[in-house]
Amino acid sequence: MPARNPMDDCSANGEGFQDRLKNVLRYLPAPVAIVTSIDPQTGDPVGLAMSAIMPVSLEPCAMAVAVNRSASSYRSMVESRRFCINLLTSDKVSHLNPFAHPEAKDDRFTHEDWERNGSVWYIRDAPANIFCDVVETVSFGTHDILVGEVYDLYSSGATDILGWANGTLGSLIPIER
Ligand SMILES: Cc1cc2nc3c(=O)[nH]c(=O)nc-3n(C[C@H](O)[C@H](O)[C@H](O)COP(=O)(O)O)c2cc1C
Numbered sequence: 001m002p003a004r005n006p007m008d009d010c011s012a013n014g015e016g017f018q019d020r021l022k023n024v025l026r027y028l029p030a031p032v033a034i035v036t037s038i039d040p041q042t043g044d045p046v047g048l049a050m051s052a053i054m055p056v057s058l059e060p061c062a063m064a065v066a067v068n069r070s071a072s073s074y075r076s077m078v079e080s081r082r083f084c085i086n087l088l089t090s091d092k093v094s095h096l097n098p099f100a101h102p103e104a105k106d107d108r109f110t111h112e113d114w115e116r117n118g119s120v121w122y123i124r125d126a127p128a129n130i131f132c133d134v135v136e137t138v139s140f141g142t143h144d145i146l147v148g149e150v151y152d153l154y155s156s157g158a159t160d161i162l163g164w165a166n167g168t169l170g171s172l173i174p175i176e177r
Contacts, residue, residue, distance in 0.1 A: 029165035029172070034086045034099045035065055037077040038119045045109050045121040046073035049100035051164045052143070053085055061150040063132055066143045072102065074144070081134040083148055086123045088162040090171040095123060096162070117152060127158040 036047035052066035063085060067074050077083050088095060098107035113124040122129040132148025139145075161172040 026165065026167045029163050031087055032096065032162050032164050032169065033088065034095060034123065035067075035073075035077075035083050036086060036121050037073055037083045038080045038121075039076045040080040043119060045114075046076045047099050047108060047121070048073050049096050050085075056147055062135070062147055063130055063150060064145055064147045066145045068143050069139075070142070072105070077134070077146060078137065078144070080119075082120055083132050083134065083146065084117070084120045084122050085128070085130040085132070086126050087128040087130075088123070089127055089156075089158045089160045090162050090169075091160075092123065092126070093162060093169060096169075117154075122154070125156045125158075126154075127156055127161055129154040 030051035031053055032049065032051050033053055034047050035050045035053070036045055038044065039046055048067070048071050050065055050067070054064050056062040056064045065083065065085065067077060095111055098104035098110075109121060111123075114121050115124045116122070117129075117131060120131060122131070129152075130150055131152040132150050134146050135149045136147035137144050138147075159174060163170055163172045
């Protein structure tokens with residue numbers, strides 16, 4: 001029997017392989033945020049639930065998000081060139097659901113703690129609201145990576161952070177020592 005080539009698994013970039021990647025990504029904990037922007041035509045707020053969020057650099061202060069071009073807020077993010085990363089505490093999980101499901105779109109921006117910083121909407125008393133101007137866009141596959149220079153920041157100082165790990169939402173809390 002011929003020896004199994006470990007590269008065979010890597011070259012199979014099909015559906016089964018995507019499922020396998022999704023399975024191993026259970027072990028890559030990620031923050032969960034509502035990333036907001038504005039429709040430049042109407043001024044209406046838009047947003048989506050996101051976990052593909054990363055700091056890029058401190059000089060200049062920059063963050064990146066990877067947004068699917070099929071998301072309804074994608075065009076607004078690209079055209080307004082603005083977004084805000086709203087990190088959440090676990091008690092704000094009810095904010096997240098409508099932003100993860102197109103059919104719940106009418107329930108977005110309905111909580112009383114939505115406020116505006118200029119034209120961009122953010123959640124008051126969130127662990128972090130990171131306001132960015134898009135300075136770079138990289139397209140790859142189904143997604144665009146938007147690199148944003150940070151122009152404003154708020155933080156409630158909360159330590160209970162909502163995240164995604166092991167295929168489910170969870171709370172990231174300090175280990176007791
Ligand atoms: C925990 C979680 C993380 C997500 N992360 C991303 C992400 O990083 N990028 C993305 O484009 N969609 C992500 N999504 C999917 C979008 O939130 C979802 O498709 C949303 O419905 C898109 O917005 P729309 O309904 O306005 O089109 C995530 C969903 C969940 C539940």
